[in-house]
Amino acid sequence: MPKAILSVSDKTNLIPFAAKLSQSGWTLLASGGTAKLLSENNIPVTEISKYTSSPEILDGRVKTLHPAIHGGILAQDTPAHREDLAGLGIDMIDLVVCNLYPFQETIAKENVKIEEAIENIDIGGVTLLRAAAKNYQRVSVLCDIRDYDGFLKKNGTNSFSVEDRYTYAVKAFQHTATYDAAIATYLSSGEFTTIPVHKQATLRYGENPHQEAEYYTYSKNNGPLGGKFLQGKELSYNNYLDLDAALRSVISFDEPTVVIVKHLSPCGIASANKLHDAYQQALASDPVSAFGSVIASNRAIDIETAQEIKKLFVECIIAPGYDETALELLQTKKNCRIIEMPNLMIEPAIEYRSVNMGLLRQDIDYGDPKPEKWQVVTSKKPTAAEMESLHFAWKACQHVKSNAIVFVSGKATIGIGGGQPNRVDCVQIAAQRAGEKSNGAVMASDAFFPFADSVEHAAKFGITAIVQPGGSKRDIESIEMANRLNIAMVFTGVRHFKH
Numbered sequence: 001m002p003k004a005i006l007s008v009s010d011k012t013n014l015i016p017f018a019a020k021l022s023q024s025g026w027t028l029l030a031s032g033g034t035a036k037l038l039s040e041n042n043i044p045v046t047e048i049s050k051y052t053s054s055p056e057i058l059d060g061r062v063k064t065l066h067p068a069i070h071g072g073i074l075a076q077d078t079p080a081h082r083e084d085l086a087g088l089g090i091d092m093i094d095l096v097v098c099n100l101y102p103f104q105e106t107i108a109k110e111n112v113k114i115e116e117a118i119e120n121i122d123i124g125g126v127t128l129l130r131a132a133a134k135n136y137q138r139v140s141v142l143c144d145i146r147d148y149d150g151f152l153k154k155n156g157t158n159s160f161s162v163e164d165r166y167t168y169a170v171k172a173f174q175h176t177a178t179y180d181a182a183i184a185t186y187l188s189s190g191e192f193t194t195i196p197v198h199k200q201a202t203l204r205y206g207e208n209p210h211q212e213a214e215y216y217t218y219s220k221n222n223g224p225l226g227g228k229f230l231q232g233k234e235l236s237y238n239n240y241l242d243l244d245a246a247l248r249s250v251i252s253f254d255e256p257t258v259v260i261v262k263h264l265s266p267c268g269i270a271s272a273n274k275l276h277d278a279y280q281q282a283l284a285s286d287p288v289s290a291f292g293s294v295i296a297s298n299r300a301i302d303i304e305t306a307q308e309i310k311k312l313f314v315e316c317i318i319a320p321g322y323d324e325t326a327l328e329l330l331q332t333k334k335n336c337r338i339i340e341m342p343n344l345m346i347e348p349a350i351e352y353r354s355v356n357m358g359l360l361r362q363d364i365d366y367g368d369p370k371p372e373k374w375q376v377v378t379s380k381k382p383t384a385a386e387m388e389s390l391h392f393a394w395k396a397c398q399h400v401k402s403n404a405i406v407f408v409s410g411k412a413t414i415g416i417g418g419g420q421p422n423r424v425d426c427v428q429i430a431a432q433r434a435g436e437k438s439n440g441a442v443m444a445s446d447a448f449f450p451f452a453d454s455v456e457h458a459a460k461f462g463i464t465a466i467v468q469p470g471g472s473k474r475d476i477e478s479i480e481m482a483n484r485l486n487i488a489m490v491f492t493g494v495r496h497f498k499h
Contacts, residue, residue, distance in 0.1 A: 003072070004095035005048070006038070007031040007064055007125060009102060010145065015041050017097075017148040024155065026095070031064055031124075032056055064124040069093070073131040077138050095140045096132035100125045100175070104182050121183055129172040136169035137162060143175045174198075193361075195352065206237045213237045218348070224339055226347065227318065230327070232337030238263075239294070239316050239337060246296030247318055249399035251344045252367060253298060253392075255411070258282040258305075259399075262293040265419060269396045270412035276304040281412035283312070286433050294318070298344060301326050320344055367398060368494045375491045377470065377479050382488040386442055386465040390490060393444035394467050398496040404446035405430045405454075407438050407463070414441055423447075427454050431461040438462050446496045448472040452481035459485040469495045 004026050008014060011034070018038055022028055028045045030038055035047040049055045052066040072093035075081040085092065101122040106112055132141035140160065142151055147168065154160040174196075181194035197216035206213035215224075215235075223229050225243060235243075246261040253271050258278040260268040268285030272278040275297060283290050291313055300321035301309070306329045309317065316337040317330065330338055346364055353360045376382065382390060393408035400406060400418035405426040407415035415434030417426035423445065431438050439462030448471045449455060455478050458466060466482065470491030482489040 001025055001027045002094040003027045003029060003091055004097060005029045005064070005069065005073075005093055005128065006034050006045075006097045007048075007128060008034055008097060008099050009122070009125070010099050011037060012145050013148055014038075015043070017152065018043050018045075020152050021095075024152075029069075029093070062124070064128055070127070070131050073128070073139055074135050075138075076135065093139065095142070096128050097142045098125050098128045098132075099143055099145070100129075100179055103179060103186075107182070107186050117186060122179070126176050126179065129176050133169035133172040136165040140165050141168050141172045143168075143172045147171075195359075201234075203237050204234065211237075215240060225318070225341065226343065226345075227339045227341035230322075230338040230340055231331050231334075232316070233335050235316070235337055242294040243296070243316055243318050243339065245399070246294050247341065247344070248346060248364075249396075250296040250298045251346065252395045252398065256299045257297070259296045260285070260290050260293050261296070262289045265401055266396070266399055266413070266416060267293065268413055268416075269399075271392065272411065274304075275299050275302060276308065278412075279305050279308055281410075283308075285413040285416065301330070303329065306330050365398065365496060365498075367395065367496075368492060373493055374467075375470075375493070376488065377475075377491050378482045378487065378489045380483070380486055380488040382442075382465045382490060386488060387490075389442045390444065390465055390467040393442055394492065397444035397446050397467075398498065400446065400498065402446055402497045402499060404444075404496070404498065406444045407431065407434045407441045407461075408444065409437055409441045414438065423449065423454050424457055427457045427461075431457070434461070440464055442466065444468070446498065448475065448495070449478045450474060452477040454478075455481045455485070455487065455489075459487055463487065465489070467492060469493060471495070 004021055006018060006028060007030065018028060022043050029048055029051050030045050031048050035045050038045040048064055052068045054066055056062065068090050071085060071090045073096060075085055075092055101120045103120045106120040107117050129141060129143055132139045154164060178196040181196060185193045197218060198220040199214055200217050201215045203213040203215055205211055224235055225247060241264055242261045245264050246259050249266055249269065250257055250259040255271040256275045256278050257271040259266055260282050267289035268282035270278045270281035272281060292315055294316040295309060295314055297319040300323060301319045302323050303325045306326035310329055310333060314336055318339040318341050320342050321340060330336065349364050350361060351364055389408050389410060392411045393406050396413055397404045397406045400416055403420055403423040403426045405417040406413055407430045414437040415430035417429030420426045441463055442465040443458050443463045445468040448469050450472055451474060465488040467490045470493060479489060
């Protein structure tokens with residue numbers, strides 16, 4: 001009869017799985033807590049301590065570390081190995097079912113003490129997984145609860161192959177590698193770190209057709225950006241980047257908001273009481289650039305908004321949901337990628353960027369630290385309406401490539417300039433996009449003005465109020481220029497570069 005050893009910390013779905021194994025003729029061995037649970041559910045099981053004639057010791061720190069266990073797992077199906085086992089009275093073990101102490105969950109708790117973290121470092125479980133995975137030619141290993149049913153089905157039809165065992169072995173090594181990396185990262189206090197990721201897709205190409213590319217996720221089997229892919233062509237490398245930029249921007253706003261992104265830069269952002277109005281205003285910010293864009297919404301897309309989106313060539317749409325009729329309409333755009341993102345969050349709260357021979361890591365910029373401490377620095381004070389627009393412009397500006405300049409009317413961008421090494425050029429670009437709509441609008445700048453020329457140019461285009469971080473040695477020049485031109489100016493004290 002084939003033998004299985006079960007030693008699991010997470011006992012989800014263990015009882016039905018073990019019961020079916022037993023009914024199929026497997027002899028079950030289990031460690032203390034697992035054996036107790038099986039016995040309580042009338043599933044025949046032999047406790048490992050009885051099987052090895054060696055009790056658990058050191059308060060359970062040593063349970064499965066015994067030659068009778070690891071000899072049975074590591075033995076190959078050869079005459080020499082069978083002879084060794086027979087001489088020692090050891091049986092072969094054919095299946096290892098194991099998941100590990102919850103180390104990652106433990107250290108994620110607030111104020112966890114190192115003693116508690118240490119006690120949740122699994123030793124025997126990791127050894128079981130590695131031993132079984134090493135001997136995948138003969139032994140099966142299951143470390144993922146989601147694989148229980150597949151194993152039972154294939155084993156029941158005698159179709160479980162060495163290729164299947166190899167797949168599960170790789171998963172076991174990935175599991176222990178991620179586990180050990182978490183331990184090393186925690187104990188080294190950040191001096192060492194790893195980024196465990198799972199390959200989700202091989203992309204057609206990267207930014208350009210001659211570049212190879214793949215998509216990886218932090219959690220296995222996640223959809224794009226953690227969402228659900230509803231329809232459309234395969235996502236491209238550039239689609240992922242644009243979708244991410246649009247998502248990060250749209251979640252900054254509380255009111256119904258639409259963000260339109262083209263080539264990693266917002267070309268329209270608007271908030272309104274109705275999503276349909278927000279979309280129309282965002283589109284009006286730069287309708288030319290919106291062609292072939294990515295659209296993000298922080299509300300479920302309704303039929304009225306969908307009818308307007310359908311008129312435009314759009315690469316991708318991402319939203320927390322879609323009304324049934326809206327989705328049916330959008331799905332008539334067969335090539336348009338549609339992604340549902342029920343949980344509008346950015347996880348984890350850190351980001352990495354590759355540089356030559358290394359990585360950069362930083363916290364995600366979620367906006368101004370609380371509490372906000374805006375300071376009006378000019379003789380003219382912003383009106384209530386201007387201040388509302390300045391707050392919107394400041395949020396929008398954070399998602400535009402530096403040097404970022406945003407013109408806003410109401411709660412909608414009317415001109416966006418960014419990505420230039422010269423801030424004055426960005427003012428000119430924003431003004432060109434806005435046209436006559438800039439008269440009476442407000443302006444946001446992601447960083448301080450090193451000279452007064454940006455303020456002077458803004459006044460030429462009819463800007464009446466400006467929000468910027470302040471902090472330049474020449475702030476007084478910008479303030480004096482704003483006073484001379486009757487422009488209100490507010491300092492935030494916070495910079496929002498986006499490179």
